[in-house]
Amino acid sequence: MTRRSVFFISDGTGITAETLGHSLLSQFDTVEFEEQTLPYVDSAEKALAAVQAINERAHIDEARPIVIDTIIAPELRSILRTANAFRLDVFDAFVGSLEQELSQHSANTVGKSHAIVSESTYGTRIDAVHFALDNDDGARTRHYDRADLILIGVSRSGKTPTSIYMALQFGIHVANYPLTEEDLVDMNLPAVLRPFKKKLFGLTIEPQRLAAIRHQRKPDSRYATLRQCEQEIRAATAIYNREGIHYVDSTHLSIEEISTKILAMMGLKRRLV
Amino acid sequence: MTRRSVFFISDGTGITAETLGHSLLSQFDTVEFEEQTLPYVDSAEKALAAVQAINERAHIDEARPIVIDTIIAPELRSILRTANAFRLDVFDAFVGSLEQELSQHSANTVGKSHAIVSESTYGTRIDAVHFALDNDDGARTRHYDRADLILIGVSRSGKTPTSIYMALQFGIHVANYPLTEEDLVDMNLPAVLRPFKKKLFGLTIEPQRLAAIRHQRKPDSRYATLRQCEQEIRAATAIYNREGIHYVDSTHLSIEEISTKILAMMGLKRRLV
Numbered sequence: 135m136t137r138r139s140v141f142f143i144s145d146g147t148g149i150t151a152e153t154l155g156h157s158l159l160s161q162f163d164t165v166e167f168e169e170q171t172l173p174y175v176d177s178a179e180k181a182l183a184a185v186q187a188i189n190e191r192a193h194i195d196e197a198r199p200i201v202i203d204t205i206i207a208p209e210l211r212s213i214l215r216t217a218n219a220f221r222l223d224v225f226d227a228f229v230g231s232l233e234q235e236l237s238q239h240s241a242n243t244v245g246k247s248h249a250i251v252s253e254s255t256y257g258t259r260i261d262a263v264h265f266a267l268d269n270d271d272g273a274r275t276r277h278y279d280r281a282d283l284i285l286i287g288v289s290r291s292g293k294t295p296t297s298i299y300m301a302l303q304f305g306i307h308v309a310n311y312p313l314t315e316e317d318l319v320d321m322n323l324p325a326v327l328r329p330f331k332k333k334l335f336g337l338t339i340e341p342q343r344l345a346a347i348r349h350q351r352k353p354d355s356r357y358a359t360l361r362q363c364e365q366e367i368r369a370a371t372a373i374y375n376r377e378g379i380h381y382v383d384s385t386h387l388s389i390e391e392i393s394t395k396i397l398a399m400m401g402l403k404r405r406l407v
Numbered sequence: 408m409t410r411r412s413v414f415f416i417s418d419g420t421g422i423t424a425e426t427l428g429h430s431l432l433s434q435f436d437t438v439e440f441e442e443q444t445l446p447y448v449d450s451a452e453k454a455l456a457a458v459q460a461i462n463e464r465a466h467i468d469e470a471r472p473i474v475i476d477t478i479i480a481p482e483l484r485s486i487l488r489t490a491n492a493f494r495l496d497v498f499d500a501f502v503g504s505l506e507q508e509l510s511q512h513s514a515n516t517v518g519k520s521h522a523i524v525s526e527s528t529y530g531t532r533i534d535a536v537h538f539a540l541d542n543d544d545g546a547r548t549r550h551y552d553r554a555d556l557i558l559i560g561v562s563r564s565g566k567t568p569t570s571i572y573m574a575l576q577f578g579i580h581v582a583n584y585p586l587t588e589e590d591l592v593d594m595n596l597p598a599v600l601r602p603f604k605k606k607l608f609g610l611t612i613e614p615q616r617l618a619a620i621r622h623q624r625k626p627d628s629r630y631a632t633l634r635q636c637e638q639e640i641r642a643a644t645a646i647y648n649r650e651g652i653h654y655v656d657s658t659h660l661s662i663e664e665i666s667t668k669i670l671a672m673m674g675l676k677r678r679l680v
Contacts, residue, residue, distance in 0.1 A: 136509070136511075138509070146664070147661075147663045147664055147666075147667040148667060149426060149663055149667070150426050150427055150429075150430040153422060153423050153426040153427070154423055154426070154427050154497070156423075157423040157477060157497075158497075158498075158501050158502065158505060159505075160514075161479070161498075161502060161505075161513035161514050162505065162509055162511050162513060162514065163514050164511055165509055165511060171667075173667045173668075173671060174667075174668070174671065200505075200508070204430060206434070220508045222501050222504070222505070224427070224430075224431075225431075225434075227500045227501070228431050228495050228500070229431060229434060231495070232431060232432075232434075232435065232473075232495070235473070235493045236409070236411070236435055236438055238409075238435050238437055238438060240434035240435060241433075241434050241435065241436050253616075253619075256661070257620075257623070259568070259662070260565075260568055260620075263567065263568045263571065264567070267540070267543070267567065270540070292533075294536065294537070294540065295532070295533055295536045295575070298536065298571055298575065299575060302568070302571065302572060302575070302662070343526075346526075347530075347533075350530070388420075388529070389532070389575070390420045390422055391419070391420055393420075394420040394421060394422070394444075394446045394447075395446075395447070398446060398447065
């Protein structure tokens with residue numbers, strides 16, 4: 135397998151360069167990429183240090199590193215251009231043509247995109263995170279009227295990480311409620327959820343995978359047996375189907391995929407842009 | 408202010424298109440962008456529906472929408488190309504030159520970048536989220552030996568959202584511990600934290616902002632008075648300085664910025680790529 139070093143360089147967090155970079159590099163699965171991020175490169179000194187790091191890497195690797203950068207300041211871009219690298223320049227590729235289309239000059243402001251937007255946006259996000267935490271795992275049910283979404287599923291089907299991700303990224307209020315063995319035995323939707331049926335979304339997962347996850351948590355417990363997992367999943371899915379509750383199988387999906395699918399399937403509007 | 412509609416279109420979650428798009432559009436602050444994401448456009452039917460939505464928007468706006476897309480399949484790209492839009496084609500811009508540099512053809516696989524990577528990566532991430540939740544707000548202190556990082560700060564300085572974000576995005580184990588009034592009165596680092604001094608990182612925040620946040624939570628309480636906030640922040644900062652604990656002021660930073668700064672300042676390695 136070929137190996138290539140990759141630098142994501144940014145005057146801000148580096149998130150845009152990383153996200154785009156992963157997306158592009160995932161197209162080349164016969165190359166092994168060794169990635170590093172250099173965030174907050176916002177001065178000539180730091181840009182020169184980045185060039186030095188790149189050049190050292192080029193020397194060690196005997197191949198020029200790949201640089202994906204979102205630096206905006208022209209003077210820093212000139213410095214980066216001197217590195218011994220194959221450089222994908224995100225702003226060069228797009229900002230010029232956008233300026234033309236919008237008949238506007240770009241602001242050339244450093245590190246804007248993941249900077250705090252406004253106090254109200256920040257507040258929305260923090261509120262959503264605290265809502266998700268306070269209403270995690272059925273801990274409290276009295277605020278379901280304020281929820282945008284209530285995730286349901288058996289233990290360890292992915293409810294908590296999904297709730298938190300959706301709160302952080304979309305700013306929506308997500309509660310989650312575990313379907314327990316008792317709920318599943320009589321195959322009834324818990325009474326506390328009934329009034330909020332339109333807000334419910336189910337998670338399911340392949341029994342083998344669930345058993346493996348549970349086994350890590352409580353080795354050799356009944357809770358982690360394949361038989362127990364199969365029964366619970368079968369009962370949960372039966373409830374979803376009978377009650378007309380949308381659901382997805384989380385087994386082969388990332389948290390990002392689960393979350394964006396839920397947003398689309400439930401027709402939910404984000405509270406954050 | 409000019410208004411322009413924007414479509415982020417993807418065969419996967421849409422996260423790459425959104426992230427890049429926000430980054431580019433944030434450069435044009437005299438234009439008001441009305442954004443929408445069309446994720447999972449992975450069939451000719453869905454691509455045609457996207458074209459229709461774009462064309463309707465163009466008609467209503469009397470200006471062609473801006474389309475930022477990361478679609479990979481050639482046949483879907485041809486369909487999108489027929490829309491009445493100004494289109495930034497991410498893969499066109501970069502994949503060809505990467506293919507040349509790497510002497511490899513791209514895999515042309517749909518929606519790869521935010522798909523689940525492997526069960527072990529997934530496990531690392533979920534473990535980190537549960538670690539952050541279980542060790543939130545000083546709830547438990549007996550697992551600090553397993554923590555990569557322990558965030559400290561006064562109530563509502565941003566510890567919890569930062570812990571969770573770092574767990575989700577970097578897969579690292581982050582605990583957080585609140586500096587309470589008692590800790591602050593004698594200006595001593597709590598004894599339980601002493602053995603883990605190298606893992607500590609402090610958050611601080613401007614007293615005015617803190618008072619506003621606390622006021623939302625507990626209106627008109629002593630907890631939310633400016634005087635109380637000033638005292639707590641002054642004492643916390645004095646502890647950080649005396650003990651040589653790194654810290655940042657979270658007031659004007661987004662969660663992404665706080666998190667990436669901490670990672671850099673503490674020299675922490677991500678457990679997720």
